[in-house]
Amino acid sequence: xxxxxxxxxxxxxxxxxxxxxxxxxxxxxxxxxxxxxxxxxxxxxxxxxxxxxxxxxxxxxxxxxxxxxxxxxxxxxxxxxxxxxxxxxxxxxxxxxxxxxxxxxxxxxxxxxxxxxxxxxxxxxxxxxxxxxxxxxxxxxxxxxxxxxxxxxxxxxxxxxxxxxxxxxxxxxxxxxxxxxxxxxxxxxxxxxxxxxxxxxxxxxxxxxxxxxxxxxxxxxxxxxxxxxxxxxxxxxxxxxxxxxxxxxxxxxxxxxxxxxxxxxxxxxxxxxxxxxxxxxxxxxxxxxxxxxxxxxxxxxxxxxxxxxxxxx
Numbered sequence: 293x294x295x296x297x298x299x300x301x302x303x304x305x306x307x308x309x310x311x312x313x314x315x316x317x318x319x320x321x322x323x324x325x326x327x328x329x330x331x332x333x334x335x336x337x338x339x340x341x342x343x344x345x346x347x348x349x350x351x352x353x354x355x356x357x358x359x360x361x362x363x364x365x366x367x368x369x370x371x372x373x374x375x376x377x378x379x380x381x382x383x384x385x386x387x388x389x390x391x392x393x394x395x396x397x398x399x400x401x402x403x404x405x406x407x408x409x410x411x412x413x414x415x416x417x418x419x420x421x422x423x424x425x426x427x428x429x430x431x432x433x434x435x436x437x438x439x440x441x442x443x444x445x446x447x448x449x450x451x452x453x454x455x456x457x458x459x460x461x462x463x464x465x466x467x468x469x470x471x472x473x474x475x476x477x478x479x480x481x482x483x484x485x486x487x488x489x490x491x492x493x494x495x496x497x498x499x500x501x502x503x504x505x506x507x508x509x510x511x512x513x514x515x516x517x518x519x520x521x522x523x524x525x526x527x528x529x530x531x532x533x534x535x536x537x538x539x540x541x542x543x544x545x546x547x548x549x550x551x552x553x554x555x556x557x558x559x560x561x562x563x564x565x566x567x568x569x570x571x572x573x574x575x576x577x578x579x580x581x582x583x584x585x586x587x588x589x590x591x592x593x594x595x596x597x598x599x600x601x602x603x604x605x
Contacts (some may be wrong), residue, residue, distance in 0.1 A: 294495045295576030295579050298316050301459065302581060309544075313602050316353065317362075317365045318362055318364070319360070319587070319588040320361045320363075320499075320501065320586060320588060321358070321359065321360050321361070321539045321585060321588060322358070322359055322377055322501070322584055322585025322586065323356070323357070323359075323583070323584055323585075324355075324356060324357045324358070324359065324375070324385050324505070324581040324582065324583045324584075325357075325581060325582055325583055326355055326356070326579055326580050326581030326596055327352040327353065327375075327579065327581075328352065328354070328355040328377045328379055328578065328579045329347050329348070329349070329351065329353070329576035329578060330379040330400075330516065330517070330575065330576065330577040331343075331346060331347065331354050331513075331575065331576050332381070332384065332397055332514075332516055332517040332527055332576075333517055333519040333520070333568075333569040333570055333575075334350065334381040334386075334391070334396055334397065334519060335348050335381035335383060335385045335386075335391065336348055336385075336387070336388070336489070337386075337387045338354060338387065338388075338596070339558040342572075343477060344508070344578075346588065348385055349383065351379075351380055351381050351382075352387065353378035353380055354376075354378050354398075354474060355375060355376065355377045355378065355595075356375070356581075357372075357373055357374055357376060357581075358372035358373065358374060359371050359583075359585075360372050360373075360410050361410075362417055364414065366415065367411065367412045368409065368410070368411060369409070369411070369412075369436075370408075370409055370410075371407065371409075371410060371438075371440075372406075372409060372410050373405070373406070373407075373408070374403070374404070374405040374538060375403070375405075375579075376401070376402070376403055377401075377403075377404060377577065377579060378399070378400070378401050378402070378519055379399070379400050379402070379577050380397075380398065380399035380400070381397070381398060381420040381517065382396070382397035382398075383396050383397065384397070388557055389548045390579060392544065392556070393540055393544055393545050393548050393556035393557075393559055394537045394539075394540060394559045394568075395453060395454065395540050395541065395544050396519065396539055397448070397451055398448050398449065398450045398467070398518055398538075399448070399449050399450075399464065400446050400447065400448045400449070400456050400516050400517070401443070401447065402444050402445060402446040402447075403445045403489055404442040404443065404444045404485060404546070405442065405447075406440060406441050406442035406443055406604060407440050408438045408440025408441075409438060409439065410435060410436045410437070410438040410491075411436045411437050411438065412434060412435070413436055413437060414435050415431040415432070415433070415434050415435075416432060416434075416436075417431060417433060417495075419430035423493050424580070430499070431495060431496055432493075432494065432495035433493075433494055433495075434492065435491070435492045435494050436490070436491055436492075436493075436523075437489070437490050437497070438487070438489050438490075438491065438505075438507070439486065439488050439489075439540060440486075440490075441484060441485075441486060441487075442482075442486075443482060443484060443485075443517045444482070444483050444484070444509075444511070445481060445482055445591060446478070446481060446483060447466060447468065447481060448468065448515065448517060448518040449462055449464040449465060449466055449467060450464065450465060450467055450518065450536050451465070452505045452535050452539065453537060454535075454539045454540070454541040454544075455535070455537055459535070460535060463468055463602060464533065467536065468481060468515075468518070469530075470529075470532060470537075471531070471533065472525050472537035473519075473521050473522065473523070473534050473537065473568060474524030474525065474528055474529065476527055479513065480513070483509045483510040483511055483512060483513045484511070484512050485487060485510050485512075486509065486510045486511075487507045487508070488507065488508055488509075488510070489506055489507030489508065490505070490506055491503055491505035491583075493583065499586055499587035499589075500584070500585075500586055500587075501583075501584070501585045501586070501587070502582070502584055502585075503582065503583040503585075504580070504581070504582050505579075505580070505581050505583060506578070506579070507578060507580075508576065508578035509576060509577050509578060510574070510576050511574055511575055511576055512574060512578075513574060513575060514549065514569070514570075514571060514573065514574050516575035516577065517569075517575060519568055520568075520569045520571050521567070521568060521569060522566060522567055522568055523537065523538060523560060523561040523562075523565075523567075523568045524537060524561060525561055526538075526561060538559060539559070540558055540559040540560065545558065545597075550598055554569045563603065
């Protein structure tokens with residue numbers, strides 16, 4: 293009888309420890325899907341394109357990814373993720389007559405990967421993250437801000453829209469190897485980006501979490517759209533690079549040049565130098581994505597058995 297009295301408190305201590313462990317399962321995995329847009333030299337409303345107010349919603353493109361998240365505590369989480377992000381734009385969508393006359397276009401299908409840290413701003417209905425997923429529990433709400441660092445593989449492409457003699461195929465051409473601005477070397481295909489964002493999420497029963505996140509990425513390149521500096525001397529460009537680097541034409545200029553819009557000059561190389569883009573600013577892009585994630589059961593079989601016993605008490 294004496295031995296039983298010693299064993300019972302010990303069992304209750306184990307059950308209490310197991311309950312604490314079960315409530316603080318730290319890992320979750322999930323998926324994200326939504327849209328993306330960019331700010332750079334092509335398209336847009338304002339000149340220069342330096343404000344998020346200059347975003348062109350009609351060129352919003354798909355973005356999706358997957359992530360693995362570790363909750364260090366109730367306030368800090370670390371997330372490893374990989375995303376596909378598509379950005380695109382054309383001067384034909386611009387409101388600036390000068391950009392319409394330039395008549396350039398691009399798309400860039402990027403893969404970004406890296407880590408970020410989430411910081412909880414406030415939390416309602418949940419005091420341990422994630423909630424104990426093997427019991428119904430209550431729903432919860434969390435708001436958070438995040439930042440981190442991504443590596444981004446990118447490959448800008450463009451179409452030739454001014455082809456009166458039908459010299460070129462109607463397809464997307466890779467721009468980096470063409471060196472359309474006369475670069476001595478190709479610009480990097482792997483760049484760095486710094487995300488800064490905000491999100492909210494709802495913890496549901498049985499470990500499911502849904503949310504929405506908005507994030508903007510600052511980059512260290514001005515070549516997401518292949519435009520940065522000046523028009524290159526066509527003598528040093530391949531025929532394809534020459535056709536893509538300057539796509540202005542008399543028909544486009546004629547449609548723009550009216551008393552209301554003013555006069556638009558021909559966008560082409562000159563010995564004095566003609567700007568093709570704005571080298572003083574870097575390109576950036578952002579996403580708005582919905583997320584769906586699930587808490588990972590990290591308990592051992594022994595812990596699951598103890599929890600089953602505790603629920604039958």
